[in-house]
Each structure stands twice: as structure tokens, then as C-alpha cells.
Amino acid sequence: MRLFRKIRKNLLISGKIKSYFVYALGEILLIVIGILIAWKINNLNEIKNNRIVELKIYESLNEELNSNLVLLDSSITRYTENVKVIKNTMSYMGLQYQELTDDVKEGIISVDYKITKLHNASINSVNSTNKFEFIESGLLKELIAAYPSELDNFENQETKIQNIVINRLQPLIEAHISLIEILSGRYSKDNKIQALSKQSNYDKLLNNREFQNTLIDRLLQTEVQLAIAKSLMDKTKTIAINLNRELDN
Numbered sequence: 001m002r003l004f005r006k007i008r009k010n011l012l013i014s015g016k017i018k019s020y021f022v023y024a025l026g027e028i029l030l031i032v033i034g035i036l037i038a039w040k041i042n043n044l045n046e047i048k049n050n051r052i053v054e055l056k057i058y059e060s061l062n063e064e065l066n067s068n069l070v071l072l073d074s075s076i077t078r079y080t081e082n083v084k085v086i087k088n089t090m091s092y093m094g095l096q097y098q099e100l101t102d103d104v105k106e107g108i109i110s111v112d113y114k115i116t117k118l119h120n121a122s123i124n125s126v127n128s129t130n131k132f133e134f135i136e137s138g139l140l141k142e143l144i145a146a147y148p149s150e151l152d153n154f155e156n157q158e159t160k161i162q163n164i165v166i167n168r169l170q171p172l173i174e175a176h177i178s179l180i181e182i183l184s185g186r187y188s189k190d191n192k193i194q195a196l197s198k199q200s201n202y203d204k205l206l207n208n209r210e211f212q213n214t215l216i217d218r219l220l221q222t223e224v225q226l227a228i229a230k231s232l233m234d235k236t237k238t239i240a241i242n243l244n245r246e247l248d249n
Contacts, residue, residue, distance in 0.1 A: 054134045057126060058243050061144070064122040065240045072233040075116040079226040085110060086219045093212065097203045105202055109173050113165040115158055120151050137246060143239045150232050157225045164221060168214045176205035
């Protein structure tokens with residue numbers, strides 16, 4: 001800077017006004033170019049840092065979605081089996097006690113209920129913070145923004161089925177079926193269990209209107225959940241595919 005000032009001073013002293021203005025203009029242009037270069041470098045660094053953040057977001061989402069795909073796959077298998085078991089139980093309605101085999105009895109009381117808890121921490125974090133701004137793909141933004149409502153729909157349906165099983169179906173089964181009798185069948189050599197065994201009333205349970213209605217309700221809600229799970233699995237795969245494309249770029 002001292003050198004530049006000295007040159008300007010010498011030009012003024014020597015009376016070379018035109019040369020002074022040309023030099024001053026060149027100096028200004030040089031400063032502007034320096035500022036533009038610095039801005040460009042800073043902008044490139046910002047783009048690079050944003051891309052690093054974006055990739056970390058994609059990796060976190062990809063891991064969560066892959067976990068959900070595994071859970072959904074097992075859930076779809078379980079819902080399909082539940083529908084089959086419920087329909088089988090409904091076909092036993094009207095049978096007399098002596099017509100019920102041990103396998104049929106086990107099928108009647110087999111609730112086989114397990115709630116599926118899908119992961120949502122990463123997807124909610126993206127949607128509720130400024131992380132969403134780092135995602136460049138417009139399609140991904142739309143898919144990610146819509147995904148939490150799909151998860152809520154799945155969770156709400158799970159809650160419906162849980163309520164049917166725990167608050168309606170299980171009490172009816174326990175009111176008509178002696179669980180000790182079931183144990184006595186499995187452990188027939190245990191005299192203590194046999195001594196406690198009480199007669200169950202399977203035919204009365206099967207012909208109980210509340211049990212029938214509850215069973216039908218569970219069947220309908222499980223079929224709804226099966227459709228929701230299949231749709232959610234397709235949407236999860238779509239997001240995962242698009243995430244992998246971004247990761248590969």
C-alpha cells in the first residue's frame with residue numbers, strides 16, 4: 001500500500017494528472033477484482049460446506065429409511081398372517097366344542113399382536129429445522145415434507161388395532177378361556193397345573209356376538225393397515241432411491 005501511495009504522489013508532483021487518474025482507476029479495478037476473487041472463493045467454500053451438510057443429512061435419512069423398510073417388510077408379513085388366522089377363527093363359528101381340535105383352540109386364542117414402531121427422528125429433524133434448506137432436490141423436498149404424515153397415518157392405525165386387541169379382544173378371551181387349561185395341555189405331566197385346570201368355553205366364545213364383532217373389526221382394521229403398510233413401503237423406497245441418487249452424484 002505504501003508503494004501505491006508513493007507512485008500516486010510522484011505522479012501528482014510531476015503534473016501527470018492523466019497518468020494519475022489512469023493509475024488510480026487501475027488500482028480501483030485491481031481492488032474490485034481482489035474482492036470478487038475473495039467473494040468467489042468464499043462462495044465456493046460455502047457451497048462445499050453446504051454439500052457436506054447435505055450429504056450427512058442424506059446419509060442419516062437413508063439409514064433411517066432402510067430400517068423402516070425392514071420393519072415394514074416384517075409387518076406386512078405379520079399382517080398377512082393375522083388376516084389369515086382371523087379368517088380361520090371366523091370359519092370356526094358355529095362349531096361344537098367336540099369338533100374343535102387343539103390346533104383350532106390355539107388358533108382361536110392366538111392374538112399374535114405386536115406393535116410396529118417406525119423410526120422418525122431424522123425425518124422430523126429435517127422437517128423441523130433449517131436442515132431442510134440444505135436439500136437441493138425439489139422432488140426430495142416434496143417427498144420428505146409429506147413423509148411424516150404418512151408415518152402418523154400408519155401409527156394411528158396401529159393404535160386402533162392395539163385398542164381392539166388389548167381393550168376388547170383379550171378381555172373376551174380371558175372371560176371364556178382358562179389359560180391354565182392351555183398350560184395343562186402343554187405340560188400334561190405337571191400335576192399342579194392339572195389340579196388348577198378349569199374348563200374353557202370355546203363354543204360359547206365363538207358364538208358370542210361381541211367377540212364376533214370385535215374379531216370382524218380387527219380383521220377390517222388389519223386389512224386397512226396392510227394396505228397402509230404396503231403404500232408406505234412403496235413411498236419409503238421412492239425416497240430411498242432418490243436419496244441414493246443424490247449420494248452417488
